[in-house]
Amino acid sequence: MKMVIAIIQPYRLEEVKEELYKADVNLITVSEVLGHGKQKGVTEVYRGTKESGNLLRKIRLDIAVNDNFLEPTINAIVKGAKTGEVGDGKIFVYDLKDCVRIRTGEKGVIAIG
Amino acid sequence: MKFLLNIFVFTIPFLLSTAFGEEAATTVQAVVQKPYVDFGNTAWVLMSAALVMMMTAPALGLFYGGLVKRKNVLSILMQSFVTLAVVSLLWVAFGYSLAFGPGHGVLAGFIGSFDWAFLKGVGMDPSPYFISQATARIPHSTFMIFQCMFAVITPALIIGAFAERMKFSSFLIFTVLWSVFVYAPIAHMVWSSDGWLFKMGALDFAGGTVVHINAGIAALIAAILLGKRKNQKPTPPHNLVFTLIGAAMLWFGWFGFNAGSALAADGLASSAFVVTNTAAAAAALMWALIDWLITKKPTMFGAATGAVAGLVAITPASGFVDVFGAMIIGAGVSIICYFFVVVVKEFFKYDDALDAFGVHGIGGIWGAVATGLFASPLIQSSYKGLFFGNPGQLKIQLIAVGVTIVYSGIVTFIIFKGIDLVLGLRVSEKEEALGLDISQHNERAYTLVE
Numbered sequence: 001m002k003m004v005i006a007i008i009q010p011y012r013l014e015e016v017k018e019e020l021y022k023a024d025v026n027l028i029t030v031s032e033v034l035g036h037g038k039q040k041g042v043t044e045v046y047r048g049t050k051e052s053g054n055l056l057r058k059i060r061l062d063i064a065v066n067d068n069f070l071e072p073t074i075n076a077i078v079k080g081a082k083t084g085e086v087g088d089g090k091i092f093v094y095d096l097k098d099c100v101r102i103r104t105g106e107k108g109v110i111a112i113g
Numbered sequence: 114m115k116f117l118l119n120i121f122v123f124t125i126p127f128l129l130s131t132a133f134g135e136e137a138a139t140t141v142q143a144v145v146q147k148p149y150v151d152f153g154n155t156a157w158v159l160m161s162a163a164l165v166m167m168m169t170a171p172a173l174g175l176f177y178g179g180l181v182k183r184k185n186v187l188s189i190l191m192q193s194f195v196t197l198a199v200v201s202l203l204w205v206a207f208g209y210s211l212a213f214g215p216g217h218g219v220l221a222g223f224i225g226s227f228d229w230a231f232l233k234g235v236g237m238d239p240s241p242y243f244i245s246q247a248t249a250r251i252p253h254s255t256f257m258i259f260q261c262m263f264a265v266i267t268p269a270l271i272i273g274a275f276a277e278r279m280k281f282s283s284f285l286i287f288t289v290l291w292s293v294f295v296y297a298p299i300a301h302m303v304w305s306s307d308g309w310l311f312k313m314g315a316l317d318f319a320g321g322t323v324v325h326i327n328a329g330i331a332a333l334i335a336a337i338l339l340g341k342r343k344n345q346k347p348t349p350p351h352n353l354v355f356t357l358i359g360a361a362m363l364w365f366g367w368f369g370f371n372a373g374s375a376l377a378a379d380g381l382a383s384s385a386f387v388v389t390n391t392a393a394a395a396a397a398l399m400w401a402l403i404d405w406l407i408t409k410k411p412t413m414f415g416a417a418t419g420a421v422a423g424l425v426a427i428t429p430a431s432g433f434v435d436v437f438g439a440m441i442i443g444a445g446v447s448i449i450c451y452f453f454v455v456v457v458k459e460f461f462k463y464d465d466a467l468d469a470f471g472v473h474g475i476g477g478i479w480g481a482v483a484t485g486l487f488a489s490p491l492i493q494s495s496y497k498g499l500f501f502g503n504p505g506q507l508k509i510q511l512i513a514v515g516v517t518i519v520y521s522g523i524v525t526f527i528i529f530k531g532i533d534l535v536l537g538l539r540v541s542e543k544e545e546a547l548g549l550d551i552s553q554h555n556e557r558a559y560t561l562v563e
Contacts, residue, residue, distance in 0.1 A: 011546035014344045034561055057561060 001096035001112060002070050006061040007035065008081040008089040013059050016080030020063075023072040027112075029062040037087070058089065064096055064112050148239040151249035154377040158251045158259050161373025165262035168366035169269045170194045176359025176421070177273050180467050183351040184548025185277045186558045192284055196269040199285065200292050204261040205232055211297035213242070213260065213305050222309030224298050232257065241306070244432070245493075246377040259373060260300075267296055267324045273469030274332035275339050275538075278545055281553040283536050290528045291331065295521055299327050303513065315513035316488060316496060316506065318385065319374035321429025321481040322517045329474020330518050331525040332465060338529045339538050341464040343545050353414055360417035364393050367424045371431035384492055385431040388439035389424065395443030396423020403451050418472065422450045425476035430484040433496050438487030445483065446476045478514055485510030 008016055013030070020028065034055040065073050074091055082088055101111040174193035178186045200208070207230040214225035229235050232254065240256040268288045275284070300323050302308040303315055310322075317323060350356060371389040375382035400419025401411040426446035427439055434442065454471035465471055485507035488498035497503035532538060539545070544552035551557060 011543065011548075014546065032561055055562075 001099060001109065002065050002067060003094040003096045004061070004063040004065060004070070004073055004077070005092045005094070006063070006077045006081070006089065007033070007058050007091075008061065008077070009083070009087060010057055010059050012081045012083070012088075016061070016077055019076035019080035020073070023069075023076040025063060025065065025069060025073050025076060027063065031060045031062075033058050033060045037090075056087070064099055066109055066112055146248045148243075148248050148250045150237070150239050150252050151246065151377070154246060154249055154379075155251045155255055157378035157382065158255050158373055158376055161369030162255070162259040162262050164366045164369025164373065165259070165266065166197065168363055168370065169262070169266045170197050172359050172362035172366055173266065173269055173272075174359070175355045176363060176417075177276065177467050179352040179355030179357075179359060180350040181276055182348055182548065183559060184550055184557075186351065186355075186550065187556060188281070188549035188553055189272060189276060191281070191554055192272045193269045195285070196272075196288055197265050199288055200265040200268065201261060203289065203292055204264050205257075206230065208264055208292060208297055209235065209257050209260065211293065212264070212300040213257075216301065216305070216307050221307045222302065222312070224301050225305060240376075242376065244374075244376050245379055245381045249377065251376055256376065259376075263320055263324060263370075264292060264296055264300070267320075267328045268292055268331075270325070270328035270469055270473050271332045271335055273467030273473075274335040274465050276466040277549065278339060278342050278466075278539050279335075280536070280538065280540050281549075283532050283538050286532055286536070287528060290532075291525065294528065295327065295331065295524050296323075299323050299517055299520060302516070310513050310516060313512070314506070314509050316433060316484050316510065317429045317481065317513065318432035318484075319371045319428045321425075321477045321484065322513050325425045325428060325473045325477030326481065326514060326517045327477075327521045329470045329472075329477055330521040332469035333463070333474060334522060334525045334529060336463045336465040336470065338526070338533065339464075341462075342466065343542060350414065357413060357417050360420055364390075364420055364424060367393070367428075370424075371428060375432060381432060381493070384435075388434055388436060389427050389431050391436050391439040392427035392443035392446075393420045393423040395440045396420060396426070396447045399444045399447035400451060403447060418450075418454075418468070419447045422446045422472050422476045425473055426480035426483065428477070429480045430487065433484055433488035433492050433498070435487075435489050435492060438483070438489060441487065442480060442483045446479050449479050450475050478518075481510050481514045482507070 006016075010032070017028075020026075035058055036056055061077070063073055070093070074093070077091055098107060099111040100107050170193050171190070174190040177193070178189040181189055207227055209232070210227055210229035211225045214227070214229040216222065216225050235253045235257050237252045237254065239250040240253040242256050243250050268291050271291075272284075302310045303317050303323050304311060315322070367389055368386055372382040372386035375385055397416045397420035400422065401416040404415040405411040423443040423446055426442050427434075430438065430442055450468075450472055453475045454468050458465060458468070458471055484498065486499045488496045488501065488503075488506060490497045490501055497506060499507045529538065540549065540552060
């Protein structure tokens with residue numbers, strides 16, 4: 001089991017969701033976050049998106065997947081989020097120790113999907 | 114508004130009082146009174162102008178702004194606010210003159226002239242336009258500024274159709290061209306004393322054809338020509354609290370819109386006030402009731418939409434119908450508009466984003482037709498609808514509706530196509546995805562931290 005965390009441009013969210021659905025990944029958590037990479041936001045075309053100094057608005061996706069879904073999930077995010085410009089974002093992958101479905105108490109691989 | 118020419122005043126003596134039993138014994142006075150500026154009437158109409166101003170900014174801005182995604186709310190508020198500024202300037206420059214000024218030659222029935230440009234001769238003297246008070250009038254400049262607020266809100270209504278995807282620059286040019294080439298001629302034809310629809314006897318007390326059908330048809334053309342929004346899934350309105358505040362402020366402002374259109378603080382104004390409130394109430398309840406029956410829950414958004422639809426529908430009728438007419442007009446408009454917004458829009462798949470056509474266009478048509486049905490001689494003795502034995506009025510109403518639809522439809526189409534060829538109408542896909550607040554105005558309504 002893996003935990004995929006992706007930081008993407010807010011305006012690519014619809015495309016990323018679209019690609020994830022195509023890859024049959026339907027379980028995601030979306031949050032709005034602030035942050036910046038090593039350019040510290042200065043290369044952004046839209047200065048107005050700056051907030052709290054040079055922090056930019058980003059979307060964070062949290063997706064828990066079983067191992068066979070890892071590659072399709074990453075590919076889908078890249079396909080949806082990539083514009084080729086600075087600021088497209090990053091994807092982080094962790095090993096996931098466990099997962100519990102609250103309603104049934106099921107654990108592990110079966111609980112994710 | 115059904116205006117009378119001021120020349121009548123000097124030729125017709127006061128015979129009206131004889132029509133009522135109690136005063137029948139009064140001797141007929143053949144005294145010709147000169148029109149003068151009445152303080153009370155002036156105070157009411159100036160106040161009404163301010164009420165109608167508030168309908169555009171902030172009321173309409175909030176009503177529409179609450180319905181869009183939060184990345185577009187400032188664009189809506191900016192568009193309505195700027196419409197107020199732009200059309201106000203246009204109006205005093207030559208808009209008023211084109212709409213209400215004297216026309217010349219064969220065009221006199223269709224458009225005014227530049228005779229009153231920059232308010233030449235439009236000052237403190239009694240207005241040539243009046244309705245029930247032939248002598249106790251308002252200053253001409255008061256009539257002008259009251260009408261100015263109508264000219265402002267009409268193009269602002271169209272914003273609801275092209276929301277979330279139109280370029281700000283193209284919107285500005287559209288607003289100027291549309292005000293000159295669509296609003297001014299229609300207002301002239303229906304309201305000006307030498308307009309041909311006015312002379313034919315078309316009844317439009319406060320702007321059913323001139324404001325609502327006119328803007329509603331333009332909105333439909335705009336929605337079709339601009340095409341759908343990207344990712345047009347049912348996104349929830351970002352702030353329905355704004356929408357209700359906006360709707361309630363529209364209701365409040367509409368008292369100025371309709372009762373102010375009496376151009377006097379008299380019984381006719383009071384009657385218009387009462388039927389306006391009644392129709393809005395009936396429509397708000399009816400829309401919520403339909404929601405309850407069809408989707409199992411009465412929604413606040415439904416009640417707010419219904420109230421606005423009711424106000425639209427009573428607008429042309431407000432100086433002609435009694436409370437029974439008002440209740441039927443109000444309840445009827447919610448049924449008709451609900452059908453258009455939920456069924457027809459879905460069937461034809463046009464993206465009238467905030468239902469400017471579905472509510473204002475359709476509600477306005479119903480109101481104009483209903484005026485021809487329910488106009489009661491007990492309100493203004495010379496105007497009767499079908500149900501009071503005057504089927505001819507309905508025919509005239511249908512002609513006025515048809516002319517407005519055809520003229521507004523064609524000229525709006527030409528203006529939009531022209532702007533599209535030169536400048537383009539839509540923002541780029543990226544700008545649309547970023548939201549118009551950032552891409553068109555470089556600012557945001559809401560922060561994330563702090």
